[in-house]
Amino acid sequence: MNEILLRHRDIKDIGQLAVYRQHEGFDAFKRAVTGMQPDEVTEMVKASGLRGRGGAGFSTGMKWSFIDKNAWPHYVVVNADESEPGTFKDREIMESNPFQFLEGVMLCAYAVGAHSAYIYLRGEFWELAAHLDARIAELEAEGLLGDGLFGSEYGLRIYTHLGAGAYICGEETALLESLEGKLGQPRLRPPFPPSFGLYGKPTIVNNVETLANVPLIVQKGVDWFRGFGTEKSPGTKVFSLSGNVVKPGNYELPLGTTFRELIYTHGGGITDGRKIKAIMPAGASSSLIVADDKALDTPMDYESVPSVGAMLGSASIIVVDESVSMDWLINKTMHFFQHESCGKCTPCREGTYWMRHLTERIHHNQATWDDVILLQDVASNVKGKCLCALGDFSTEAVISSITRFRGDFEAKVGMPLSAPADAELKEVSN
Amino acid sequence: MNPLRERYGQEIDEILAKYPTDQKRSAVMPLLYVAQREHGYVTREHLGQIGELLSIAPTEVASIVGFYTLYHDTPGGKYRLQVCNDLPCALRGADQFLEGVCDHLGVKPGETTEDGVVTVEAVMCLAACDKAPMFQVQSRDGISYHENQTVQSTIDLVDGWRKEEAK
Numbered sequence: 176m177n178e179i180l181l182r183h184r185d186i187k188d189i190g191q192l193a194v195y196r197q198h199e200g201f202d203a204f205k206r207a208v209t210g211m212q213p214d215e216v217t218e219m220v221k222a223s224g225l226r227g228r229g230g231a232g233f234s235t236g237m238k239w240s241f242i243d244k245n246a247w248p249h250y251v252v253v254n255a256d257e258s259e260p261g262t263f264k265d266r267e268i269m270e271s272n273p274f275q276f277l278e279g280v281m282l283c284a285y286a287v288g289a290h291s292a293y294i295y296l297r298g299e300f301w302e303l304a305a306h307l308d309a310r311i312a313e314l315e316a317e318g319l320l321g322d323g324l325f326g327s328e329y330g331l332r333i334y335t336h337l338g339a340g341a342y343i344c345g346e347e348t349a350l351l352e353s354l355e356g357k358l359g360q361p362r363l364r365p366p367f368p369p370s371f372g373l374y375g376k377p378t379i380v381n382n383v384e385t386l387a388n389v390p391l392i393v394q395k396g397v398d399w400f401r402g403f404g405t406e407k408s409p410g411t412k413v414f415s416l417s418g419n420v421v422k423p424g425n426y427e428l429p430l431g432t433t434f435r436e437l438i439y440t441h442g443g444g445i446t447d448g449r450k451i452k453a454i455m456p457a458g459a460s461s462s463l464i465v466a467d468d469k470a471l472d473t474p475m476d477y478e479s480v481p482s483v484g485a486m487l488g489s490a491s492i493i494v495v496d497e498s499v500s501m502d503w504l505i506n507k508t509m510h511f512f513q514h515e516s517c518g519k520c521t522p523c524r525e526g527t528y529w530m531r532h533l534t535e536r537i538h539h540n541q542a543t544w545d546d547v548i549l550l551q552d553v554a555s556n557v558k559g560k561c562l563c564a565l566g567d568f569s570t571e572a573v574i575s576s577i578t579r580f581r582g583d584f585e586a587k588v589g590m591p592l593s594a595p596a597d598a599e600l601k602e603v604s605n
Numbered sequence: 606m607n608p609l610r611e612r613y614g615q616e617i618d619e620i621l622a623k624y625p626t627d628q629k630r631s632a633v634m635p636l637l638y639v640a641q642r643e644h645g646y647v648t649r650e651h652l653g654q655i656g657e658l659l660s661i662a663p664t665e666v667a668s669i670v671g672f673y674t675l676y677h678d679t680p681g682g683k684y685r686l687q688v689c690n691d692l693p694c695a696l697r698g699a700d701q702f703l704e705g706v707c708d709h710l711g712v713k714p715g716e717t718t719e720d721g722v723v724t725v726e727a728v729m730c731l732a733a734c735d736k737a738p739m740f741q742v743q744s745r746d747g748i749s750y751h752e753n754q755t756v757q758s759t760i761d762l763v764d765g766w767r768k769e770e771a772k
Contacts, residue, residue, distance in 0.1 A: 257732045258729075258730060258732065259730070260691045260692050260693055260729075260730040260734065261692070261693045261730075261734055262730075262732060262734075263732040263733055263734055263735060265732075266732050266733075297732070298673070298675040298748070299675070299731050299732070299741055299748055299750075300732075301747045301748035301749075302747070302748070302749060302750070334623040336623070336631075336634070336635070337634065337635065337638070338634070338673070339634055339637070339638075339673035339674065339675040339676055340673050340674035340675040340728075340729075341672065341673050341674065342729065342730075353634070354631060355628065355630060355631055356628075356630035356631045356632065356633040356634065356659070356661075356669070357630075357669075358668060358669065358672045359672065359673075374625065374628055415734065415735070416735070417693040417696070417697075417734035417735050417737075418692075418693055418696040418697075418734075419696055419697075423697075423734065423735035424735045425735070459691070459692055459730075491734075493692065493693050493696070493734075494696075495696065499696070504692065507691065507692040507695055508692055511691055511692070511729055511730070514729055515729065517672075
């Protein structure tokens with residue numbers, strides 16, 4: 176079922192402008208510009224219950240309504256930095272269903288009164304940026320982008336901007352700094368981008384997938400959209416499935432689909448018939464869920480995933496089978512986070528360095544149980560102490576694997592000489 | 606006249622036109638890509654030339670080169686073969702793949718082959734986790750993705766480049 180976002184799998188050539196228009200493409204945008212007040216579009220998106228698909232799950236319409244109307248100009252910035260290990264959905268949407276994505280950008284820009292929109296793509300998406308530039312040029316040639324659209328006073332330009340290899344630029348304020356030509360380091364918030372964003376002006380930053388939902392919400396209506404998913408998490412979601420599964424890939428499913436259905440029905444189960452051990456539902460930033468029956472039967476939506484000790488995030492489901500030991504896994508994630516820490520906040524810059532080295536030591540059989548305790552201690556001193564979420568993210572797999580898969584670490588470093596007090600192994604919480 | 610402007614005047618004007626006239630600094634990243642095309646890395650001269658175009662100090666341009674991994678300040682192979690071996694790819698054999706490619710080329714990750722054609726690098730997630738093992742190739746022509754690879758298909762690709770170079 177690819178009803179909203181991955182329609183290119185069912186509708187051949189929807190990536191061509193003529194075909195997209197045959198399927199009511201840009202009707203919603205035209206109707207908005209010629210017949211709706213900008214706030215009406217925002218209200219519609221708010222009523223749809225659409226939540227940001229980049230990871231935070233915040234109400235999209237609510238975010239749009241926060242735009243500061245006392246300061247101008249306004250900007251729309253699209254977060255196409257897709258860099259979370261395990262996430263590869265935005266790339267497919269932009270590649271294969273580009274006009275629906277662009278129409279979403281255009282509706283957002285109209286709703287918040289922006290005349291310029293920037294699509295910030297990770298530098299690796301070099302070919303994709305050229306592809307989008309060509310689609311934007313087509314829209315300009317067709318009179319769907321430019322000045323005085325449909326005889327109105329409204330005009331809009333869309334520009335692509337390539338990053339250059341920095342995970343941190345997926346954090347919205349770091350992305351804005353980068354777009355301004357500076358180091359991609361996060362800003363202190365508040366103020367938030369809807370009041371102080373790009374060039375200090377009110378700015379809406381949205382993820383690619385979020386915006387790709389908007390044209391069909393405006394075209395087919397709020398009730399239609401709410402017919403998918405759950406009450407608090409309406410709509411469908413593109414789940415990026417990776418790791419030890421037979422058929423990795425993107426799957427568009429209603430929010431609230433269970434892990435079991437995604438992994439076994441759609442993903443074909445575990446590679447080589449092995450048993451599943453753990454699930455990371457939000458990419459490398461995720462806690463590790465013990466993949467028991469309770470977890471497998473948990474619906475994947477924003478409100479249910481926390482009940483098994485993780486977040487849905489960007490829904491990048493990494494499946495880990497029984498052949499994997501957690502000391503290896505967290506060494507991998509820490510290698511990533513140490514490399515990607517931007518260096519601005521001391522706990523993250525130093526903490527990821529030490530965690531990486533401790534996981535290295537544990538993985539290479541050079542550690543004792545004290546190192547495992549020390550690793551937890553360092554993690555607890557990073558969590559909640561940084562400007563952005565990267566520091567926190569780096570601790571999730573570390574803390575959850577030690578508490579939930581303790582046996583892996585005991586097997587690796589040997590049992591502690593004296594039994595550790597439970598307090599030492601308690602999950603670190605804020 | 607600024608040598609970059611002399612050589613790429615129209616392209617530079619098109620880049621600058623994307624941003625508000627009082628926010629020229631936004632063009633630093635696209636201009637670095639233009640400069641890097643010349644030799645495959647950014648030279649000290651480029652830093653000054655870009656700084657001059659944007660009215661910022663060469664050290665500020667250098668800080669951007671240092672922060673972002675796709676800019677290089679030292680020469681490398683003509684092709685940079687950048688293998689993702691992050692967690693999702695590693696679960697699908699990316700570490701063994703990288704090792705196989707390196708063994709075959711006689712280099713370690715980060716090193717360049719003796720003929721100067723290829724630099725092999727281990728890089729962070731490239732958003733192609735379902736098509737591992739995979740890598741991207743960064744060259745003066747830009748960046749291209751190569752997915753669902755084997756050591757053999759990769760070696761074949763490299764051999765093709767070598768033939769091209771030998772011409």
